[in-house]
Amino acid sequence: MVSSGSSPAASPPFASKRYELLTLGDELLLGLTANGHLTFIGAQLGRRGVLLQRNVTITDEADAIARQFRESWAAADVIITTGGLGPTCDDRTREVIARVLGQQLVFDRSTEVAMEARFAAFGRKMTPNNLKQAYRFERGEVLPNAHGTAPGLWVEQDGKVLCMLPGPPNELQPMFVEQVLPRLAKRGLLLDREAYVQFRTAGIGESALETRLQPVFDRHGEALSVAFCAHQGQVDCRVSSPSGKLSPAQLEAVAAECAQLLGEDFMGCGHDSLAKLCADLLRAQEKKLAVVETATGGLLAQAFTEVCGACKFFAGGVVCCSNDAKMELLDVPECLLLQHGAVSAESAVAMATGAAETLGADYALAVTGFAGASAAEGSGGNPVGTIFIALHAPHGVWSKKLNYPGPRPTVKVRAVNAALDWLRRELLRAQHGQASPARRTGVMQ
């Protein structure tokens, strides 16, 4: 949830400009495809100081498109549309909108050449229906598409901007970042840099965070706007200066002050994930990581393998449900699993150490627990939502018991984030020569 302070969208001179996003397609309304365009474009605009005012998703039907576009064009200053630019007969957005704007569509020879080259590169012949995609607005421009056939379209009319983007995300996203954002910035319709300084924190709740940072914020009074966004064990904080009284450098200084106050709870400035931060620390220290997981079923391995160049630091992962797999792959002693149960501090520690030794890793994370899959789960005095994580490091191995209420997907994500954050903190301490002391008990709660 977003809270506290005014929105970063309040910056002049485009504060009064209204942005709307029209996403087209029955597949969105039938729930067959998630509306990833809203997530992507909303976040990109937000970073540049614009709060998207409305997103409307409508059917592919011509009347619906015309009615909605007419209404949105009357209300908005910038309209972005997605989808409906392809070669087939249900791609009619271009034609419908041209009619509403009173524009003709004209054939664009440069687009035809680019499409022919693309088909030739793939050794395919272009069918005639593709030529439909080479039409642009007579008083408008083409946004070339390096990743597909349908180019984007750009129109300025009635003091407003219309930007039409192709539906496939791998075509839309680079086009938006490389072509649309610079054009909007050039026309003063958004900032040409990020509107705020974001820093991320982990392991501290939203209200505790606010309380700890309030003295810093208070010193800047109304010149500073602060927004928090909490998600699954992590809280992002965005500081901005809607009035422009604080320069970007001053905002960075505010973030640096917060970093000082927060210590290890401060993850870093920017948008890096916990897995990315761990990866950077592992690479800098030339250490390798292994993971073993039961309740999170592959999510922890996924978090690391998503990071570019994971092979450099990721020694491997094991996903297991059964005791057999733990014993066979990781040399976890059977007597230990039987005595303490698979969901226990002792088993988590044995799994982490087993993973590190078997895979030749310096660090290892183990996650075991009851995420709440079936009624049979949650036993031995541990209710559903009970998770044990263990961290094996070169100088010791520890475990933690966590308990998360909530539905299964939430429990899994929180468990993964808790494991990642623990590793991050331990790697930070190792970097500063302050590694946690090894203890005889090996259990930290």
Next chain:
Amino acid sequence: MVSSGSSPAASPPFASKRYELLTLGDELLLGLTANGHLTFIGAQLGRRGVLLQRNVTITDEADAIARQFRESWAAADVIITTGGLGPTCDDRTREVIARVLGQQLVFDRSTEVAMEARFAAFGRKMTPNNLKQAYRFERGEVLPNAHGTAPGLWVEQDGKVLCMLPGPPNELQPMFVEQVLPRLAKRGLLLDREAYVQFRTAGIGESALETRLQPVFDRHGEALSVAFCAHQGQVDCRVSSPSGKLSPAQLEAVAAECAQLLGEDFMGCGHDSLAKLCADLLRAQEKKLAVVETATGGLLAQAFTEVCGACKFFAGGVVCCSNDAKMELLDVPECLLLQHGAVSAESAVAMATGAAETLGADYALAVTGFAGASAAEGSGGNPVGTIFIALHAPHGVWSKKLNYPGPRPTVKVRAVNAALDWLRRELLRAQHGQASPARRTGVMQ
């Protein structure tokens, strides 16, 4: 993409009813949260014969809510809203909409009692701001919330229906299925059963599928409506009878005819995933499965561990990048990896067999390849997008080479689906006593 035939929403008597969904929240417009409510509610309505006509996402600001609600209320017959019913000061949807509808809000004692019981059950004390959630419309009803504090609200006025749902998905989803759908069905605003018979297919393209099934469809002429939806190696087909000329039993007979024609390409009727179907076959045959993956980084293990009761059939998974992990965990011979490369048919086969033997599984899937993470990928004559999958079964082991163009996430999902579908087919054959013959070469392309 949805194609062919008229939409299943054309059924009488609610064909002319207009459904709109209002999703509220700055976090959606800032791209901080994906709009899962659209995906869920759109799919649920679609199954009952209703095509949602519009989804509008707006900010939490009172004026924006009032303006949009007024417009939607004039246009729609059924409006569903999500979010803004909570206890904090930015939860103002209830108040704003009451004003537009000219209704008073009245305190609902039964809701207060339910909230108090909920807080007591968690051993917490209810703060006074929670009482805000106990207000309902004077001429309206409460939809009790078994999973959270804010109940849903139901209003019938001006011949229209307004249904307001709480934002958290684990509260909204059961409320929608258990309370909202039956209420709408009772009022004749959607079907009281699924509007179509869906069957899923795998391993056949959309146009080839249409060509093969056309003779079946043609026999029923205009009484039958057909829609296809393709996603990553799988095509769903929905047959319905908007005019009502074909009964549900007749539609099922059409699906059975298609099943006959399609053979193994027919996955089954309903909404089950490939992993679910594999799980059912494995359980029925009392067999265990192991997986090992490089390029898909945990996604394959995830597909299986997501299935309820995965421990019954899932022996374990290994996620590895390095040759060391393959050698150490799965006894893949180093000479083989060095001679043929980690991305090769031979290595895939050795990985699958190693996983099956190490984890004591009957079946094993291996996926290795270049999904396209970094520039360094794609080597040894194999471009990015090259994937080898191997399947180990009790009676033999085989590999397949696949090549998927497209961005990294797409390559990963397609590789996972190809592996799942191969396993499904082999398990089907085993069930029918038609297991693939073991071959000396062990390589199938």
